[in-house]
Amino acid sequence: MILKGRGIKARLQRSGVLFVKRTLPGGVLHDTPSRLVDFHNELKSGVDWGAMIPVRSGQWRTELPPQIFNHPVSSRFTRYLNREIPDAWIAELPQGKVYGRDTNLIINRDNVLSTDLSREFGAYGGRHIRSSELYASQLYYGKSISLPGTTAVITTKGNANFHHWNYDCLPRFQMLREAGLLDKVDHFLIRNQGSPFQRESLQLLGIQEDKIFNTGDKDMLIETDTLLVPSLPSPLGTVSPWVTDFLNDLYHSDGGKEEGYDRIYISRKNASSRQIINNPAFMELLARFGIREVFPEDHSVSAFARIMAGASFIISVHGSGLSNLCFIGSRTVVVDILMPYHQDAYYWQMTNIRGGRYIGFFGNGPHPPDDLDLVAHKIDEDIELDRVALEELLYKELKQA
Secondary structure: OOOOOHHHHHHHHHHHHHHHHHOOOOOOOOOOOOOEEEHHHHHHHHOOOOEEEEEEEOOOEOOOEEEOOOOOOOOOHHOOEEEEEEEEEEEEEOOOOOOOOOOOOOEEEEEEEOOOOOOOOOOOOOOOHHHHHHHOOOOOOOEEEEEEEEEEEEOOOOOHHHHHHHHHHOHHHHHHOOOHHHHOEEEEEEOOHHHHHHHHHHHHHHOOHHHEEEOOOOOOOEEEEEEEEEEOOOOOOOOOHHHHHHHHHHOOOOOOOOOOOEEEEEEEOOOOOOOOOOHHHHHHHOOOOOOOEEEEEHHHHHHHHHHHHHOOOOEEEOOOHHHHHHHHHOOOEEEEEOOOOOOOOOOHHEEEEEEOOOEEOOOOOOOOOOOOOOOOOOOOOOOOHHHHHHHHHHHHHHHHH
């Protein structure tokens, strides 16, 4: 039989790799993990792999329902009306190991791979670690390096993205600080790509450059004497309230407001995706209502925090610019322009946490079924807006035409 298609070959390869791992002892024919375990439960139950250091207790949170102006509210929002904010904790793993340029796969000294401290993108809420290349398709680690002393994992998948850097990576520094461990770390594992927002945040946190181990652009195995792994601050698709407080304290400690930015439009004009097709008409409409176009990339995060704090009305196409909602004041109105095939609940949750009021406004186009995984079936399309409906929304909120 002739095999056709990369999909068939990939499935056969995964089957072969898993067969080898399950039937033959590791060390010669394979050295990558053949077991998956939830480290939180194992460490909590006293398994001799290290220690679990509690930082914050979890809680249940009830969200105010979102207002969706031109479409029924879907289960992509309602599933989070009552949600659990997870515990924050740190795994201390003697001879722990980390794999991947994003330092996102965590392995203990017995070569067991964590399902709860590791993270993979590619599906709603994150792909299960059983589908990671390291576990399902790879027999050998390849390049490795050893780090002496105590090493802490900071970055994970998405660290080059403004949102994921701030909401998934930086809070791990705060966990280490609250546990009294920050000053005991010899190496911070960070995929440092030199982005302005990365440099700014690391300076504000006072992280010494000589303590940063930059994992670069190639996958590698990092072996340590002692590995500290703060838990992931929140499941993908959600935001923990304490994280927004931490970011506001980090970038906006003086609480100041920039004058002249009462009504703002966070622009994606310089972005490569999710552009507004009928942009001239859209901009003319914004001008009629005194809404000022702003570009986050033209400011430091701290400076843009002051702009956000001074705004009473914010409108933006769904994207990382809205990650700055952690700086808004209470009663701020936020209009999130959504694409039918690109939507999630992050910015509704952030607006609620900060005491604002969230309004979703959909661009034109057919809507996917509620049960379709929009991460696995992501379409970064441009968007056409219904000008009449948007004018109605703006008049209702701003009472000015």
